[in-house]
Amino acid sequence: MRQARxxxxxxxxxxxxxxxxxxxxxxxxxxxxxxxxxxAMVAExxxxxxxxxxxxxxxxxxxxxxxxxxxxxxxxTDGRADIRIEFAGSLPDxxxxxxxxxxxxxxxxxxxxxxxxxxxxxDETYMPPEVARALxxxxxxxxxxxxAGQYVGPASGASR
Amino acid sequence: MIAEIGRFLIALAFxxxxxxxxxxxxxxxxxxxxxxxxxxxxxxxxxxxxxxLAFLLLIISxxxxxxxxxxxxxxxHVDKPLIYKISxxxxxxxxxxxxxxxILALFGLGLARIGPKDLALRSRAVSFQGxxxxxFFAFLAFASNPFxxxxxxxxxxxxxxxxxQDPLLAIHPPMLYVGYVGLSAAFAIAAAGLVQRSGGRALxxxxxxxxxxxxxxxTAGIALGAWWAYYELGWGGWWxxxxxxxxxxxxxxxxAALIHSAIxxxxxxxxxxxxxxLALIAYIxxxxxxxxxxxxxxxxxxxxxxxxxxxxxxxxxLGVSAVAGFFLFALRAGSLGEGDGxxxxxxxxxxxxxxxxxxxxxxxxLIGTLYPLFxxxxxxxxxxxxxxxxxxxxxxxxxxxxxxxxxxxxxxxANGGAKPGLKQMRAALLLLPVAGVVIAFVWFGAxxxxxxxxxVGAWALAGAAMDARIHWQTAKSRTARLxxxxxxxxxxxxxxxxxxxxxxxxxxxxxxxxxxxxxSMTIAGRTLTLEDVRRxxxxxxxxxxxxxxxxxxxxxxxxxxxxxxANQTTREVGLGSDVRGDIYLSIGExxxxxxxxxxxxVRAAFHPLVWMLGxxxxxxVTGGxxxxxxxxxxxxxxxxxVKVKRESAEAPETPAGAGSGxx
Numbered sequence: 001m002r003q004a005r006x007x008x009x010x011x012x013x014x015x016x017x018x019x020x021x022x023x024x025x026x027x028x029x030x031x032x033x034x035x036x037x038x039x040a041m042v043a044e045x046x047x048x049x050x051x052x053x054x055x056x057x058x059x060x061x062x063x064x065x066x067x068x069x070x071x072x073x074x075x076x077t078d079g080r081a082d083i084r085i086e087f088a089g090s091l092p093d094x095x096x097x098x099x100x101x102x103x104x105x106x107x108x109x110x111x112x113x114x115x116x117x118x119x120x121x122x123d124e125t126y127m128p129p130e131v132a133r134a135l136x137x138x139x140x141x142x143x144x145x146x147x148a149g150q151y152v153g154p155a156s157g158a159s160r
Numbered sequence: 161m162i163a164e165i166g167r168f169l170i171a172l173a174f175x176x177x178x179x180x181x182x183x184x185x186x187x188x189x190x191x192x193x194x195x196x197x198x199x200x201x202x203x204x205x206x207x208x209x210x211x212x213l214a215f216l217l218l219i220i221s222x223x224x225x226x227x228x229x230x231x232x233x234x235x236x237h238v239d240k241p242l243i244y245k246i247s248x249x250x251x252x253x254x255x256x257x258x259x260x261x262x263i264l265a266l267f268g269l270g271l272a273r274i275g276p277k278d279l280a281l282r283s284r285a286v287s288f289q290g291x292x293x294x295x296f297f298a299f300l301a302f303a304s305n306p307f308x309x310x311x312x313x314x315x316x317x318x319x320x321x322x323x324x325q326d327p328l329l330a331i332h333p334p335m336l337y338v339g340y341v342g343l344s345a346a347f348a349i350a351a352a353g354l355v356q357r358s359g360g361r362a363l364x365x366x367x368x369x370x371x372x373x374x375x376x377x378x379t380a381g382i383a384l385g386a387w388w389a390y391y392e393l394g395w396g397g398w399w400x401x402x403x404x405x406x407x408x409x410x411x412x413x414x415x416a417a418l419i420h421s422a423i424x425x426x427x428x429x430x431x432x433x434x435x436x437x438l439a440l441i442a443y444i445x446x447x448x449x450x451x452x453x454x455x456x457x458x459x460x461x462x463x464x465x466x467x468x469x470x471x472x473x474x475x476x477x478l479g480v481s482a483v484a485g486f487f488l489f490a491l492r493a494g495s496l497g498e499g500d501g502x503x504x505x506x507x508x509x510x511x512x513x514x515x516x517x518x519x520x521x522x523x524x525x526l527i528g529t530l531y532p533l534f535x536x537x538x539x540x541x542x543x544x545x546x547x548x549x550x551x552x553x554x555x556x557x558x559x560x561x562x563x564x565x566x567x568x569x570x571x572x573x574a575n576g577g578a579k580p581g582l583k584q585m586r587a588a589l590l591l592l593p594v595a596g597v598v599i600a601f602v603w604f605g606a607x608x609x610x611x612x613x614x615x616v617g618a619w620a621l622a623g624a625a626m627d628a629r630i631h632w633q634t635a636k637s638r639t640a641r642l643x644x645x646x647x648x649x650x651x652x653x654x655x656x657x658x659x660x661x662x663x664x665x666x667x668x669x670x671x672x673x674x675x676x677x678x679x680s681m682t683i684a685g686r687t688l689t690l691e692d693v694r695r696x697x698x699x700x701x702x703x704x705x706x707x708x709x710x711x712x713x714x715x716x717x718x719x720x721x722x723x724x725x726a727n728q729t730t731r732e733v734g735l736g737s738d739v740r741g742d743i744y745l746s747i748g749e750x751x752x753x754x755x756x757x758x759x760x761x762v763r764a765a766f767h768p769l770v771w772m773l774g775x776x777x778x779x780x781v782t783g784g785x786x787x788x789x790x791x792x793x794x795x796x797x798x799x800x801x802v803k804v805k806r807e808s809a810e811a812p813e814t815p816a817g818a819g820s821g822x823x
Contacts, residue, residue: 009504014516021520025527025553032549036542054544068754070674070761089672090748090763093323093393093730104546129457130542 034104038134039081042107049109055083056102056131064097076101078131078138087115094120100131162217163229166307169214170258173265174297176207180268180290184283188356192279200286201272207293208269211262218258218306219249228313231255231306237319237725239700247330248320253454253470254306256333260450261300263334263341264293267370271345276352276366284352285345285366291484292344292443295477303473319725322701323392332384336408339378340450343411343443345370346418347485350439354488360432360496364425365796367439369788371422375415376784382408383777390770391733393746398664398773401550406529407449410522414442417518419784420511427800428573429499430508433489434515436496440485445522447478457533500802503576510568517561524553555609562616562658565651566590566623569631574802584630590622597659606666613665617658624652639794642786650783653776660772663741667767674751674759684766686711686743693747693760700725703732706747706760710736718747741768 036054037047047053057076064074071088085103095101095118105115180203187197218231222245227233231254236245250256268289275282300306346367353363385408390398399405418438424430451457455471502508528545535543570581597618601611628648635644673681675690682688689709696705696719703721710716718734736743748761 010512013513017516017520021524021553021557024556025524025549028549028552029528029531029545032545032547032552034544034546036544066749066751068674068752070672089670090731090746090761093728104544129536130544133536133542 036102036130036134038131038138039076039078039083040134040138042083043081046111047107049111050106052104052106054102054104054130055085055113056100057083057134058100058131059095059097061097076103078134080138083113085113085115085118087118089118091118092120096120100135102130162221162224162226163307163309166214166217166221167301167305169210169217170297170301170305170307173207173210173214173261174294174301176203176210177265177268177290177293177297179203180207181287181294182290184272184287184290188280188283188287188352192281192283197279197283197286200283200290201269204265204268204272204286204290207265207297208262211258211265211297214307215249215258215262218255219246221307222246222249225317227315227317228309228311229306230308230310233310233314233317235320236317237700238316239725240317240320240325241699243327243330244320244325248324250333251320251324251329254300254304254308256337257296257300257304258306259334260337260341261293261296263337264289264296264344267342267345267348268293271348271370276349278356278358278362278366281349281352281356281358281362281366284355285348288348288351289344292348292481295480299473299477303469316725319700319723322721322723322726322728322730325723326388326392328384328388332381332388334381335377335384336381339374339376339381339415340408340411340446342370342374342377343415343439343446346374346439347443347481350436351485351488354436354492354495357492357495360425360435360499361429361799363496364422364432364435367435368419368422368426369791371415371418371439371442372784372788372791375412375419376781376788378408378412378415379777379784380781382412383774383781386777387774390767391735391744393731393733398770399661401528401547401554403529404449404453406525406550407452410525410529411442411445411449413518413522413525414438414445417515417522418442419787421515424508424511425499427797428502428508428802429497429799430502431512431515432496432499433493436493437489438515438519440489444478444482444485445526447474447481450474451478452529457536500574502574505571505576505578507568507571507573507576509576510564510571513564514561514568517557517564521554521557521561524557525550528553551609555613559609559612559616559658562620562654565654566620566627569623569627569647569651572802573800585623585626590619590626593622594618601662601666604666606662610662610665612662613658614662617655617660617662620655620658621652622655624648624655627651637794639790642790642793646783646786646788646790648783649779649786653779653781653783656772656776656779658776660769660774660776663769663772664767667741667765670763670765672761672763674753675762676753676757676759679759681762681764683743683764684768686766688743688745688762688764690760690762691715693750704747704750706734706745706762708734708745708762710743716743716745718745720747720749737771739771741766742770 034052034054039057042055057078060075060077064072066072072091073086075082075084099120102119103115104117105113107113180200183196183203184200187194187200190196221229221232222236225236225238231252235248235252250259268286271282271289272286275285349367349370350363386398389395396402418435421431421435421438425432425435451471451474455474457471528549532543532545570585571578594615598611598615601614628644631644635641668684671681671683675681677690677692680687680689691707691709693704693706696703701721701723703719705717705719708716714736716734716736719732721730721732731746734745744765744767746763750758750760753759
């Protein structure tokens with residue numbers, strides 16, 4: 001009797017918390033999920049203006065402009081299409097021309113992309129998986145990253 | 161030659177671990193006192209010595225800049241300062257894996273020497289630990305050998321990534337690994353106990369000190385990493401819900417649940433199956449973390465480079481450990497026994513609630529971390545799940561858990577009854593500081609979640625102070641007082657972390673501005689004046705160092721460095737700290753402004769009360785350490801005997817019960 005009662009309220013409390021957490025996680029996921037667009041995908045079927053998205057590709061060599069007001073403008077490509085990105089902050093230290101980067105932000109009505117964050121890795125041989133997949137799909141890249149082949153093959157990077 | 165000896169030592173350690181697994185298993189069958197058991201322990205010793213020597217040889221190779229070893233060539237440079245030559249040994253995948261393996265072996269030896277009192281159980285645990293080490297040493301020997309040669313040997317190394325050239329590289333990974341890997345000892349004891357059919361209580365007592373030590377180290381490792389990520393520009397701040405951060409946070413959450421549920425199992429026999437299950441899954445999540453970090457499957461600022469082969473190996477080890485653990489659990493969970501009943505307002509019930517919330521939080525974090533990966537595997541449009549998800553799902557659960565935390569020490573075991581406890585802790589009085597903090601946060605326009613977290617932080621601090629004050633008198637023995645201090649300090653630490661996190665979440669927006677020397681800008685009421693920018697070169701880099709005066713008094717000196725060997729620029733943040741918080745400054749490159757003046761891009765931020773995060777983490781680690789001391793010096797606490805009767809209004813609290821419900 002006691003055992004059964006104890007079980008019952010433990011199960012009830014557990015189920016209640018689980019349901020609440022699942023609901024919480026589900027709604028949070030729906031609001032917080034950010035889709036990735038490669039330049040080719042943007043060209044075909046652009047996201048809505050103001051929708052928070054990630055875009056990525058290789059930074060086109062020679063495309064980086066540093067306006068005197070601060071920030072940076074640059075172009076990323078997947079070989080089929082380009083996206084011009086405007087970024088008001090300071091670029092990460094690992095940002096390089098020719099490197100794969102991911103930017104998070106939104107397009108405006110004029111189809112200009114303003115990035116809130118630009119992600120570059122703390123490892124210069126690392127290619128963001130989204131960018132790698134986009135480049136593979138566009139046929140722009142099929143072997144290792146551009147720097148593969150030199151002896152820096154394995155990881156450079158630490159646990160953090 | 162060194163590389164060949166190194167490879168031999170790794171192979172030797174692998175074989176020793178295999179021998180440890182088999183011999184200790186046989187020894188456990190014979191009751192744990194036989195020659196086989198002793199041979200198993202000796203094999204553990206050989207593994208530790210061999211792996212330790214291999215690690216030493218790797219460090220020596222770094223010191224000698226032996227670039228004929230591929231790993232050294234890709235992570236070192238002749239001009240690199242000594243400390244980074246040494247710590248560079250664990251700055252990349254292969255070397256850090258060697259460190260991981262050595263720590264695994266060390267825990268194997270630890271179990272053999274000071275493991276469970278029951279010798280059969282001890283030998284069985286040594287055997288399971290041997291199995292876990294064998295898996296990782298195989299991975300090291302066959303797929304991640306740090307002593308791999310390279311032909312032709314380059315004349316110069318590629319240098320350690322400049323961002324990693326930081327003093328924290330010396331202690332953050334080792335601390336973190338002791339935590340991650342230490343959970344393997346809890347796994348081994350739990351699995352051994354299932355094989356031996358030890359009861360739930362005995363098992364919880366045997367594994368708790370190991371879980372406690374591992375968890376305290378993991379806390380320290382995560383905290384050091386958070387500190388590093390805080391002052392390293394571009395790593396997203398002290399906590400960013402990055403997949404790699406989550407990878408360490410999930411075992412941490414389950415470890416926290418485990419050390420609490422083990423108390424309830426040890427003292428009252430409650431949740432025996434759950435405690436063992438947690439011990440198994442906490443380490444499995446550690447391996448999952450290693451997979452996420454090292455296989456390159458996720459986008460993270462902290463991840464290692466892409467290497468699918470490595471990922472497959474780690475998945476294999478994950479599979480073996482998980483299948484072995486869960487299979488045993490399914491087979492033998494019945495042997496763990498059932499606890500006595502308890503009421504909804506008892507301490508067991510609150511420990512259960514804490515466990516439920518921590519485990520559910522871990523689940524929510526797991527979903528957010530793995531969902532993008534799942535979507536990628538399914539070939540659906542790629543997505544990312546960032547901080548907004550975790551802030552809306554994990555944070556409220558953690559706030560709720562922290563809100564319940566201060567009550568538990570005032571609740572009696574088994575029969576419960578919240579009223580005497582609430583009166584004793586003067587709950588009504590404690591709500592005053594909470595109200596004060598809430599009003600302050602609302603005044604400064606903090607977001608809703610920050611107001612809640614700040615209030616809960618104040619509540620936890622007040623509760624911990626009251627816990628220490630009230631229970632100090634009832635805790636008579638030295639052990640009980642140690643345990644009480646551990647609990648109170650750790651719980652106060654949680655309070656400080658909540659307050660610091662809440663304050664930081666309410667900080668003003670960052671400001672970017674191009675400043676010429678002599679010009680000023682303002683953030684959070686402080687005037688920042690750029691005085692000058694000068695050359696300040698280091699041993700292996702060139703640097704521009706800015707001098708920025710804050711409010712005409714103290715100076716902060718952010719730097720911009722160029723590392724020629726790696727051809728990379730980094731920015732070193734300048735911090736101006738006082739009790740109100742940190743002024744956080746970085747300086748970009750010089751460029752000509754619209755008005756034709758040469759100016760530097762200055763990024764300024766203000767992080768209020770951020771020191772509370774550090775203090776909180778320090779208190780949690782210290783609390784965990786004290787609880788471990790109490791346990792090591794005081795031995796296994798007696799079972800708290802409470803007559804479980806619904807009629808008895810007042811539960812007779814045993815003298816030990818009040819004080820030794822450890823952190």
